[in-house]
Amino acid sequence: xxxxxxxxxxxxxxxxxxxxxxxxxxxxxxxxxxxxxxxxxxxxxxxxxxxxxxxxxxxxxxxxxxxxxxxxxxxxxxxxxxxxxxxxxxxxxxxxxxxxxxxxxxxxxxxxxxxxxxxxxxxxxxxxxxxxxxxxxxxxxxxxxxxxxxxxxxxxxxxxxxxxxxxxxxxxxxxxxxxxxxxxxxxxxxxxxxxxxxxxxxxxxxxxxxxxxxxxxxxxxxxxxxxxxxxxxxxxxxxxxxxxxxxxxxxxxxxxxxxxxxxxxxxx
Amino acid sequence: xxxxxxxxxxxxxxxxxxxxxxxxxxxxxxxxxxxxxxxxxxxxxxxxxxxxxxxxxxxxxxxxxxxxxxxxxxxxxxxxxxxxxxxxxxxxxxxxxxxxxxxxxxxxxxxxxxxxxxxxxxxxxxxxxxxxxxxxxxxxxxxxxxxxxxxxxxxxxxxxxxxxxxxxxxxxxxxxxxxxxxxxxxxxxxxxxxxxxxxxxxxxxxxxxxxxxxxxxxxxxxxxxxxxxxxxxxxxxxxxxxxxxxxxxxxxxxxxxxxxxxxxxxxxxxxxxxxxxxxxxxxxxxxxxxx
Numbered sequence: 001x002x003x004x005x006x007x008x009x010x011x012x013x014x015x016x017x018x019x020x021x022x023x024x025x026x027x028x029x030x031x032x033x034x035x036x037x038x039x040x041x042x043x044x045x046x047x048x049x050x051x052x053x054x055x056x057x058x059x060x061x062x063x064x065x066x067x068x069x070x071x072x073x074x075x076x077x078x079x080x081x082x083x084x085x086x087x088x089x090x091x092x093x094x095x096x097x098x099x100x101x102x103x104x105x106x107x108x109x110x111x112x113x114x115x116x117x118x119x120x121x122x123x124x125x126x127x128x129x130x131x132x133x134x135x136x137x138x139x140x141x142x143x144x145x146x147x148x149x150x151x152x153x154x155x156x157x158x159x160x161x162x163x164x165x166x167x168x169x170x171x172x173x174x175x176x177x178x179x180x181x182x183x184x185x186x187x188x189x190x191x192x193x194x195x196x197x198x199x200x201x202x203x204x205x206x207x208x209x210x211x212x213x214x215x216x217x218x219x220x221x222x223x224x225x226x227x228x229x230x231x232x233x234x235x236x237x238x239x240x241x242x243x244x245x246x247x248x249x250x251x252x253x254x255x256x257x258x259x260x261x262x263x264x265x266x267x268x
Numbered sequence: 269x270x271x272x273x274x275x276x277x278x279x280x281x282x283x284x285x286x287x288x289x290x291x292x293x294x295x296x297x298x299x300x301x302x303x304x305x306x307x308x309x310x311x312x313x314x315x316x317x318x319x320x321x322x323x324x325x326x327x328x329x330x331x332x333x334x335x336x337x338x339x340x341x342x343x344x345x346x347x348x349x350x351x352x353x354x355x356x357x358x359x360x361x362x363x364x365x366x367x368x369x370x371x372x373x374x375x376x377x378x379x380x381x382x383x384x385x386x387x388x389x390x391x392x393x394x395x396x397x398x399x400x401x402x403x404x405x406x407x408x409x410x411x412x413x414x415x416x417x418x419x420x421x422x423x424x425x426x427x428x429x430x431x432x433x434x435x436x437x438x439x440x441x442x443x444x445x446x447x448x449x450x451x452x453x454x455x456x457x458x459x460x461x462x463x464x465x466x467x468x469x470x471x472x473x474x475x476x477x478x479x480x481x482x483x484x485x486x487x488x489x490x491x492x493x494x495x496x497x498x499x500x501x502x503x504x505x506x507x508x509x510x511x512x513x514x515x516x517x518x519x520x521x522x523x524x525x526x527x528x529x530x531x532x533x534x535x536x537x538x539x540x541x542x543x544x545x546x547x548x549x550x551x552x553x554x555x556x557x558x559x
Contacts, residue, residue: 042471087489088475122350168293206521212283212287
């Protein structure tokens with residue numbers, strides 16, 4: 001009954017439900033998928049865990065049509081991947097199966113294997129995070145959590161933090177520009193960059209803290225601490241099979257990690 | 269209402285709820301700038317966490333730390349590549365900051381004479397003990413675990429000496445005994461953070477994190493340390509320095525904002541120095557870092 005009333009009363013732009021294979025899943029299901037991906041990618045050792053996650057994430061991205069937009073996220077893992085590959089291939093402790101000798105450097109097979117496995121883990125986890133970020137509007141997730149009785153304080157902290165980040169970046173940029181115009185050196189030698197920290201951190205922090213008092217008053221004036229729950233008008237579809245899948249995935253992934261760590265099943 | 273519920277509730281006032289997102293944004297933006305833009309071998313991604321911990325208590329501190337890393341990892345546009353799993357470390361750092369807040373470590377303590385010299389001496393002594401412990405920790409000298417290259421021992425001595433001098437100077441120049449306790453709290457937080465994050469780095473990422481600190485890891489591996497010990501060694505070099513600097517930054521911020529602003533937070537009474545107290549001594553009798 002309430003559902004029908006909502007549909008009649010609310011304009012279409014409030015109720016706009018994400019459509020499409022992966023996107024139409026309930027935000028909570030997508031959150032569970034992201035968590036399970038992280039658990040399996042890191043917890044199931046060897047090649048199997050990360051490889052399974054990578055396949056699932058890439059095919060989901062294909063269905064959701066965000067594969068191309070995941071490229072920047074994959075690129076963001078490059079410094080870490082480069083570091084993993086170099087440090088482990090060339091400097092793996094107690095590895096003696098040398099591939100070749102280049103002067104003082106001797107890459108080993110053991111090191112290269114460990115490096116590639118770690119790389120696969122990082123890329124699989126990074127892309128699973130990207131898939132979640134690209135397909136889940138954060139407001140939907142927070143609204144859904146609040147509907148399920150996660151308090152409004154929690155959703156305020158997360159939502160407000162996401163809003164505060166671009167503002168803080170903007171403020172940091174203004175501060176850096178202002179200090180540069182006064183002659184601060186933000187490029188060059190290590191010590192000079194160290195000295196640039198103080199005139200950057202100070203104004204950014206004090207500026208951000210100045211906001212706190214004002215916003216506290218604003219929230220208190222709008223019954224933020226009032227008892228009772230807010231009515232969330234925008235409800236997203238959920239289904240029995242999604243609820244079952246969420247529990248199954250969570251339990252299954254933890255079981256997989258336990259089995260893998262116990263060494264009961266030999267996985268490649 | 270149970271004692272525990274009341275304790276939890278008292279930490280999450282509206283003011284704290286408003287401060288937490290600001291702190292999370294500060295963590296992420298400053299951490300990103302220092303690690304990825306300036307490429308310095310420290311992190312500076314816990315200023316907000318320690319700030320919330322010491323003005324509000326252990327729970328808001330821990331939650332701020334955990335959420336900072338998770339949001340950094342999962343937020344669209346700023347997604348970090350390796351920070352998510354270190355949410356555990358960030359949570360521990362925030363929780364410890366809350367304990368320092370309860371102990372009043374961050375309260376300004378203007379003093380002179382012995383009141384100034386004794387805390388400074390205790391702080392320097394604790395730094396020396398920590399450095400000596402790192403110098404002689406058995407697993408670093410175990411040939412099976414792998415030795416560090418000899419420059420690490422030199423680095424420990426130089427850093428320990430520099431930290432002792434810096435803390436002594438800070439205390440002396442500001443005539444504020446709090447500097448000593450802040451240094452001790454920061455160094456201890458750093459040691460714990462290093463111990464918590466080394467296994468994460470080793471298990472999850474093969475020991476590296478893709479930031480400026482990897483040069484230290486590579487150098488330790490070159491010296492023969494294994495994956496875990498190289499990460500632990502890097503952490504024990506970077507973290508105490510990083511957390512001590514961060515703690516001093518937080519201390520200077522708290523000294524810079526108005527007492528009226530601070531007093532409204534849950535631990536405000538432990539942060540504000542009361543000037544006119546003729547009969548009572550503003551100094552606690554025990555050392556705040558002992559418990």
